[in-house]
Amino acid sequence: MLALRLARGAHPLVQTRRLLVAVAAAGVGFLLLCTLGYAVGHPERSSASVLRLLWCVLPLAATVQFAVAVARTDPSTRPRPGLSAIGLGPARLTAIAAASTAVACSLGSMVALLFYLHLRGDITGLPFDGAAADLLAADQPIPLAAALTLLAVLPVVAATAAGLALRPRTAPAAPEGAEKPVPSGLPWGIALVAVGLAVETYAGRRGAADGLPLPGRFDGNPAGVLAGWVIVAVGLAMAGPGLVHGCGRLLQSVRPGATRLLAGRVLMDESRRIGRPLGVVTAVFSGTLAAAALHDTGTGPGAFGPLTGLGAALVLACTTATLLTAALESKQCRAHTTEALLRIGAPPTVLRSAALMRAGVLLAVFLPLTWAVAELAALPLTG
Incomplete structure (x- = not known):
């Protein structure tokens, strides 16, 4: 109640x-x-x-x-x-x-x-x-x-x-001025992405003999291709925090100013919170691009059934909404820091510029990654 x-x-x-x-x-x-x-x-x-x-x-x-x-x-x-x-x-x-x-x-x-x-x-x-x-x-x-x-x-x-x-946790106190630990999932995530692409390649060469009947009319996709995509998605989710942390370090390299330093520090602090949803969204969009490429070349299914479309729409909408919600949570967690910066006289334009800079560097890294994974996933099926 x-x-x-x-x-x-x-x-x-x-x-x-x-x-x-x-x-x-x-x-x-x-x-x-x-x-x-x-x-x-x-x-x-x-x-x-x-x-x-x-x-x-x-x-x-x-x-x-x-x-x-x-x-x-x-x-x-x-x-x-x-x-x-x-x-x-x-x-x-x-x-x-x-x-x-x-x-x-x-x-x-x-x-x-x-x-x-x-x-x-x-x-x-x-x-x-x-x-x-x-x-x-x-x-x-x-x-x-x-x-x-x-x-x-x-x-x-x-x-x-x-x-x-949300269960209560007791976090160990870090020494003052110590550098935050780097997320350790990047090497494992890259390895899983490579394994998933290899599974998709092997399944694509075997053809559609082991078809996975999906809800609707999408019955010609090999089960191994879907399994490979799931492995790729898990790998990108594991690699996401490390990639976001690396973006933060990249912003702070070569004599950073106040805006670049603030943007980089925020990305490093929030890498775990937004990295995993961002990796999942990358996997979903790369899968969507690969499916569209297969449909355009005529090697994929001729038509998607209504239930298959509903499932794909749910995955796409929920993962995108999760990323936006994680960004909102990140903003809520640093609200006290933002208020403190405004109290000491930091111009609001610096905060807005730092936010745009964070979004820009994430797009510059994850958009090419999405395209590359989509091309590699579709290549064995179109070839």
């Missing part, structure tokens, strides 16, 4: 972010229910149903990542002076954040169930009732226990991930 009261009295922007989480959860729930409908309507194709269910893991993971990012920026779960005296310590606030995440995802799952039943024709009296009866196997009864189990997966996973991400 406390989580519901805090959610009701939150700022409209916070409510909007929670609503977006619920919308994403509704999309994932609808995909899971459509996969269940396919399994019910085609009992002889059990392996294809399992592969379709596994494919839904990608939008589910993207939605969980977005839900955790929204929970991290929720001001109602941020520790403040005096809250511990009324029983709202860090552990209790973490539990409230997990409960709020579960409520938002459960709301989306319920909307997905109602929409699914409406399109099947089980709920009548509204426009478009039964519009997708053939696609959703309306002639077969829905196993209620299986449907509720699938819909409960996202709220449970998202709430658990939010609780683990």
